[in-house]
Amino acid sequence: MSNTEHGLKGRRSGRRPGASGSREAILAAASRQFASRGYNRASLRAIAADAGVDQKLIAYFFGSKQQLFVAAIGLPLNPAEVLPEIVAGDPTMIAERIEALLVEVLSQPALHERLTGVIRAAASEPEVARMMREFLGKEVFIPVARVLGSDDATFRLNLVGTQIVGLMMARYVLEVEPLASLPAEQIAAAVAPTLQRYLVGPLI
């Protein structure tokens, strides 16, 4: 990681790229721009200008706008990347793939703090709710619905979202017991069949 900063070619900005200060400046600018303009209207150009860096540095450090958003919000994984993998394979094995992913996510010790931060901000600040809604719609619900292919695929992905956000809220924000203390495996096993049905099972 510490050597990646030397790999950038063709920069035109006068600032030193890759200094860890640039990465932090981009994240801070991204948070400001996404919150004030929403996900759809915030541009990489404006974020680069706000951070005082060359726009290429954003692509270099983070990749796409979607990936920058996930990093700026502090999401522990990128739903736009993991959900297509979940739904693209053998549909009879969706519950198994979800269960493995949930165990991984729910076992991360650092997760508590980051997720409570995201949920608190989305619940209490309308502009954060808006940028989450825009991000989820554009980068998750619509593209993953295409992979899923069913007529009601967007609704199905909404339902998956309700179960995930409620699980995080109950375990990490409200901390209800025994849910807050139970091992990830037990929770993942109980919830995975719900998500499988929401994705590909009968809804009525």
Place this chain on the structure above:
Amino acid sequence: MSNTEHGLKGRRSGRRPGASGSREAILAAASRQFASRGYNRASLRAIAADAGVDQKLIAYFFGSKQQLFVAAIGLPLNPAEVLPEIVAGDPTMIAERIEALLVEVLSQPALHERLTGVIRAAASEPEVARMMREFLGKEVFIPVARVLGSDDATFRLNLVGTQIVGLMMARYVLEVEPLASLPAEQIAAAVAPTLQRYLVGPLI
């Protein structure tokens, strides 16, 4: 409703009971006391003292501490009252009873504002999260688990809670589409089998 204030007997306080000001004073005092002491440690005696009314007036207007809490929080229904009814009857009809209840709740036009208020406060203020956690544990999870009777009943009720709070968060706070705009019936039909399984179905 307007005549109920004349039915109180045996009051000892010097204040006029039943004036709508007393009811509001009790609600405001309850909100303060629950938030500062938590659900378990807040007492009706202290709430009455804070409101400047006789403690009997609380029972008269609201009934129990649990019912006062629900009124003070602004919950659209009392989970401590509706959940035992859901789980006590024929277990094969739980999904039908849940679906009917969800349709009723999700169809209330005033719900949006009240629920977003509750969820926002619980997500952003740790003391509100604590009082919700204490209320749910003492008045919902533990007593309803007794009705449910299974060894893992409290965990099952936690899981029900995750789906309900996530549904409210996604529909009313994040307002993701199409979930936010769909008719209550379609959402209730999709979610009810999940709640039935969490209550009485196989968890693994």
